[in-house]
Amino acid sequence: MKTQDLNLSAQESNQLIASGNRNVFYESGVFAVNIIGSPGCGKTSILEYTANHFDEKFAVIVGDVKTALDADRIIKSGQKNAYAIETGGGCHLTANMIREKAMEIDLKGIDYLFIENVGNLVCPSAFDLGENLKIAVLSIPEGDEKVRKYPSLFIRAAAVIINKIDLLGFMDYDIEQVKADCRAHNSNVKIFETSVKTGKGFDEFFQYLRDQRKHF
Amino acid sequence: MKTQDLNLSAQESNQLIASGNRNVFYESGVFAVNIIGSPGCGKTSILEYTANHFDEKFAVIVGDVKTALDADRIIKSGQKNAYAIETGGGCHLTANMIREKAMEIDLKGIDYLFIENVGNLVCPSAFDLGENLKIAVLSIPEGDEKVRKYPSLFIRAAAVIINKIDLLGFMDYDIEQVKADCRAHNSNVKIFETSVKTGKGFDEFFQYLRDQRKHF
Numbered sequence: 440m441k442t443q444d445l446n447l448s449a450q451e452s453n454q455l456i457a458s459g460n461r462n463v464f465y466e467s468g469v470f471a472v473n474i475i476g477s478p479g480c481g482k483t484s485i486l487e488y489t490a491n492h493f494d495e496k497f498a499v500i501v502g503d504v505k506t507a508l509d510a511d512r513i514i515k516s517g518q519k520n521a522y523a524i525e526t527g528g529g530c531h532l533t534a535n536m537i538r539e540k541a542m543e544i545d546l547k548g549i550d551y552l553f554i555e556n557v558g559n560l561v562c563p564s565a566f567d568l569g570e571n572l573k574i575a576v577l578s579i580p581e582g583d584e585k586v587r588k589y590p591s592l593f594i595r596a597a598a599v600i601i602n603k604i605d606l607l608g609f610m611d612y613d614i615e616q617v618k619a620d621c622r623a624h625n626s627n628v629k630i631f632e633t634s635v636k637t638g639k640g641f642d643e644f645f646q647y648l649r650d651q652r653k654h655f
Numbered sequence: 656m657k658t659q660d661l662n663l664s665a666q667e668s669n670q671l672i673a674s675g676n677r678n679v680f681y682e683s684g685v686f687a688v689n690i691i692g693s694p695g696c697g698k699t700s701i702l703e704y705t706a707n708h709f710d711e712k713f714a715v716i717v718g719d720v721k722t723a724l725d726a727d728r729i730i731k732s733g734q735k736n737a738y739a740i741e742t743g744g745g746c747h748l749t750a751n752m753i754r755e756k757a758m759e760i761d762l763k764g765i766d767y768l769f770i771e772n773v774g775n776l777v778c779p780s781a782f783d784l785g786e787n788l789k790i791a792v793l794s795i796p797e798g799d800e801k802v803r804k805y806p807s808l809f810i811r812a813a814a815v816i817i818n819k820i821d822l823l824g825f826m827d828y829d830i831e832q833v834k835a836d837c838r839a840h841n842s843n844v845k846i847f848e849t850s851v852k853t854g855k856g857f858d859e860f861f862q863y864l865r866d867q868r869k870h871f
Contacts, residue, residue, distance in 0.1 A: 477693050477694045477695060477774070478693045478797055478801055478804070478805065479693060479796060479797025479798045479801065504777060504804060504805050504806070505803065505804055505805070505806050506803050506804050508800055509804075528777075528807060530746065530775070530777035530778045558693070558805075559746070560694050560774065560775070561720060561744075561745075561773065562746045562775075562777070562778065578695075578796075580695060580794075580797075581693075582694075582695045584724055587721065587722050587724065588694070588719050588724065588725075588774070589694065589720050589774075590720070590721050591720070591744060603796075606796075
């Protein structure tokens with residue numbers, strides 16, 4: 440039997456596997472969300488809050504360079520259906536990492552899959568995982584110029600969460616400028632202001648997820 | 656004339672150029688510092704503070720994916736000798752970017768070169784720029800588990816700055832654990848606690864830079 444070397448680039452091969460993931464998720468009725476933001480912007484805290492307040496069936500995959508600390512936090516918060524991927528140095532998740540991890544998950548038993556990417560504003564945005572929705576997370580203490588400085592994520596993100604909104608007022612942060620910067624990259628972007636301390640913004644965010652799943 | 660294709664990997668070629676940079680800096684008496692940390696940890700604020708308080712001759716190169724906002728901030732703070740590199744999507748600076756930018760700088764006229772890398776805890780740590788010292792910057796609002804989650808930087812950093820120390824006490828942050836994690840990766844690491852609001856830690860940091868330059 441003859442074999443054929445496809446000679447795909449890393450990006451091409453990632454895209455093929457991502458498309459496969461998207462099909463598998465679709466067939467199983469799973470709406471997948473890829474969550475991207477800086478280290479410390481609150482991705483895991485948002486998922487902990489979601490574990491306790493989002494009344495739908497879902498699983499979580501958490502990527503980190505090292506440790507399963509974040510997946511452990513989510514399991515501890517009450518969502519047992521959480522899985523860690525250690526990239527072992529890799530600065531972003533790949534579609535193949537998600538493909539392999541998704542095999543451990545009962546996809547028929549869930550409606551949503553949240554994927555927390557490695558904390559990084561640059562590299563994760565370039566790698567499709569097969570998600571239906573890419574969400575960027577910002578946070579007030581990071582400063583208000585991040586959208587301008589890291590455009591590739593904000594061109595691709597359908598929604599942006601501005602997190603730790605309870606700290607607005609304590610820090611120099613021009614939120615209207617940030618929103619304008621987001622809209623300059625994507626005029627249809629949906630923006631949420633959230634705080635896991637006060638719960639602000641989460642009802643609207645959860646409703647958005649339900650609405651998006653209806654139409655996928 | 657015959658040519659030879661060296662077939663170097665990106666890393667090998669970066670390393671060659673980095674060694675070249677290091678030689679050029681040494682010949683010019685320039686002590687080069689590569690500053691690495693998350694988006695929003697305060698790298699630029701630290702350099703603004705340095706521009707106003709570090710009484711030595713130095714230049715600054717600032718890398719960002721997009722915009723020259725940070726270099727502009729440093730120029731505005733009084734340090735005219737600041738230069739922007741836009742990586743145009745790249746998630747880290749490379750030795751060749753520094754080599755090209757350094758040609759614009761009067762190296763004989765300075766004693767220190769501060770290089771602010773792209774905001775990213777993962778990729779920049781793997782690329783030698785020809786610096787004499789790699790410094791990692793953490794900040795209190797990011798959370799206290801970053802050293803465990805992003806080990807590659809902390810294995811290589813000779814010094815760690817824990818910035819925004821004025822926010823300690825307002826946030827859940829176990830600073831003794833962070834220091835222990837740093838020492839677990841590098842038992843000789845020098846740790847500074849700084850705040851650009853109060854000036855805490857900078858005298859010690861500046862003295863450290865002077866001491867390091869004496870011995871390079």
